[in-house]
Amino acid sequence: MPKWRNSKKKQSGSVVNRETSPGGDGVHLRLQLLGEVRFSVGSADVTPRSKRARALVAYLALSRGYTATRARLADLFWGDRGEAQARGSLRQCLLEVRSAAGDTGVEILSSDRESVSLGAGWTSDIAEIEAAMAGPCASIADAIETAGREQLLGGLFVSDEYDEWLTLARADFDARLADAARRGLARAIETGDAESARRIADHYLLRDPGDEEVTVLAMRADAMRGAAPIAHRRFQKLRDYLAAELGTAPGPAALDALAAVASTPVAEPVAPTAPTLPVLPTHDGPPLLLVCPFVETGFASNLMHLADGVREEVLSGLSRFKDLRVLVEDRMPSSDEATMFGAGTIAYALTATLRQSGTHMRVTPVLTRLSDRSVVWSNPVSIEVSDLQEAIDAMVDRIIGAVTPRVERDAVPRAQPSAVYDRYLVARHRARTATTLHEGKAAADLLEGVIADAPELAVAYPHLIRLYNTNYFYKIAGIDPAPNRVRAFELAKTALSLDRGHIHGYTVMGWCQLWRGGWDAARAHFEKAVELNPYHSERIKEAAFGLIFLGEHAKGGDYLQRCLDLDPLPNDNFFEDLGFLKLMQRKPEEAVAYFDLIVEPTLFADLYGVLASCAVGHPAGPTMAAAWRRRIAAIWSPDVPMTDANMVSWLHTHLPFRKPEHWSLFSSYLGPVLRDAHPEAA
The missing domain is CATH 1.25.40.10 (Tetratricopeptide repeat domain)
Structure with a gap:
């Protein structure tokens, strides 16, 4: 857990509000505003049941001064009703929020005849993230990692006017996160902080793989630490994303960055004055399994794309194992690229080839250790395809059932006892x-x-x-x-x-x-x-x-x-x-x-x-x-x-x-x- 997440310093303003959150010493109420909206007091869940009640509290947490007039709230949530009915609905909503706190002794809201505010002594994940984004490179990396791919106030669309506000709030948060990523990468390149640069780039580009400016900075950082293959891979992912999603191609800045990487010796950093790179920490987590494309050859036209279907079922089955971290990859990474998943990570890649010969299907799965491209396991099997679904089930069972124990046996001798x-x-x-x-x-x-x-x-x-x-x-x-x-x-x-x-x-x-x-x-x-x-x-x-x-x-x-x-x-x-x-x-x-x-x-x-x-x-x-x-x-x-x-x-x-x-x-x-x-x- 990043150090800043347990900090008791006052946090900076959240997405819409630019003032200081009242979170600090003696905080009792915590608001989770990224992804599913949840409220808690210690281990007690005090989340109201209705969407409007949750949305109202979230709106106040993201508003200037953490307060709003009753008239504003009534219009925002119940603008399609008459004034008297809207105010009555607001009163019921406020009662629900207060009741959700139960006997925790925390007052979620305070109000008077004209306005409603959040009670004193609360904090939120957004406030903590924004405080971290204002810090040094490592802190920015923590913030972006914590934000992950979650949307602000996920699933809380409740009315047309509120939805318009939420769309703008999300855009504002995303823009601030992108700005922090660019600022952090530029500073990390300037100071030679290769590890923070890697973390910022890896986590932010998972959130927005089409951000060309961040990709260019990430490629420069990769070149700085002598990881040219990873820079090439970032360019390829940007190119593929832009083509598939926007029908465009990378611009001159990305092409220039690619040319610069191509002309840079892999073993040497771009900046000769950069300090010695720190030793990257051992990754502390389960072995990583990259499920790469499955390939089919010799199939009749009615069986085309069978490999993709088998791969999807294999992915679904492997996702049930808690002793593996399963990632989907569009190609087999090289040995040089193994470090992009974290130094010390024990990583494997799974591929398979499906061939049809008459009424039989020959399946050749291959499990490869990524660090040295050694084959850990491969067990070709021939399956009768008269009943296609039965054949697919048999393939999936064999592959899933074999992969995990093989990874387990291979991973133990490579474990680092410090993590x-x-x-x-x-x-x-x-x-x-x-x-x-x-x-x-x-x-x-x-x-x-x-x-x-x-x-x-x-x-x-x-x-x-x-x-x-x-x-x-x-x-x-x-x-x-x-x-x-x-x-x-x-x-x-x-x-x-x-x-x-x-x-x-x-x-x-x-x-x-x-x-x-x-x-x-x-x-x-x-x-x-x-x-x-x-x-x-x-x-x-x-x-x-x-x-x-x-x-x-x-x-x-x-x-x-x-x-x-x-x-x-x-x-x-x-x-x-x-x-x-x-x-x-x-x-x-x-x-x-x-x-x-x-x-x-x-x-x-x-x-x-x-x-x-x-x-x-x-x-x-x-x-x-x-x-x-x-x-x-x-x-x-x-x-x-x-x-x-x-x-x-x-x-x-x-x-x-x-x-x-x-x-x-x-x-x-x-x-x-x-x-x-x-x-x-x-």
Whole structure:
């Protein structure tokens, strides 16, 4: 968060008003005027329900002196009514605004017989942005980044006269933002502040890609920092935008800037007296995935533009993943251009080629690491096109299901442990790869540290929850997990409150509910996770395993089949879950076949494999059972006797069967691994 956003200095005037906003020490009311209009007092939402009430407060916040006459407001909002009716409507509107504050103790409005004003002690995002625009280059960059692409008072058209005022207010704000961008870029070029120049250019041109003057300054700044390819790209984007939207071409200034860039050595800055460029900060956020154009070849005329349709569906599916930042690109960027997305950003590009050959379609997706153009993943597949929609669904499922896990595996070794998000990536990796109790607890401590430093980082919570729910991924046995599960449940509630769209929060909450005996709540959370993202094979697998414990074997099996459709090369956990399902369906022969596919069995996968093998009378069953008893003994807590009763009780705490008959069935398999049945193992 930019430093100025928490400043307690008085802010400058907002869009229409040029005086000083009354925001300052003791501010209680905050107005959000960019995008959706919202009002808050601390964490309390005090936004009135009606559009007119919101628009009236916003109008006052953007007016000279933050006040207006009653006659002006009546004409502005109810000019199509008689004077008496308009004033009556105004009174009702003022009452609604005052009522919205509830018992917060804040007076949003003050009024007398002639005029209405905003109450004392408030601030707004617009006032803060304008204060920042009056500051140094870095502050201007913060302001433009915060403004983003949002419109002033989005969606608040309420009357013809108000709409005319709002159109002018938006134009005024946009003009001031553009002026700040130009002024900031010119100053940054003059002082050699390459990082501020980059930020101003990148964020402002997202808002207005057709601003030729800003583009020219941005190209000069790119040349200054030796980034000629990025300057070329800016020119191309300007040219394409002007041609598509206005039917024009870049003017002489842009052509001159392009010529200057072309004549400038890439490795050297334009200005030889410019100071040494600062080291750009490591980007703190999820890996970036650029979805570039998909190309089709050899298609019949009735299938033209199929690649664009597939790409749109892939984009829609990838947008559901919270561990990726997905951007649409009109071409594959070069390696030199990777830095424009932020120094330290872990970036990838996804492309695909679709070819038709008879009744088949061959799809070749390619996932490329942008920094060095290395191919991270490519898996060509041939699909029957007799049912076109089914073929498209199969393509989309395969691409979406494969991309995220490949990015995840590739990104972790490239993370920089200094940034909070990268610390999260490292901690998550250590949690998954821990081999001892010490390593498991160390991973938990790392995740606790990440959450302490960035409590809003919802993606970090589920991995810590899973550690606590499972005795650090079963690195110690025999102890009661209940105390850790209390902490896990509280973390799960926090995770969901932070992000209702993060499906990992739903799956871990589903498991928390399983262990608490909240069967209906568990099912609801698992189903919600799959509804939110039907492309995330790992999360669907977690939901499938949970449904098996709820006794819903058919649905759990359907979910596991969905996982296989998404990723034809599943990991060991998939075969563990599928084998366990077959075991609980009284099909140990099929279970054995799946457990035999596991390369590195977990403690429980090892157990299930032993039970299935013994159930079918496999000759190696007794030897496998003895090996598992040694494995569990190696991690059994020295504070608890390793008796049959304690072992069965511990297993019960980690296998939350809803139906007693399913626990009875599982218990019936346990004989081969119990110590009393094999006294030689004692």
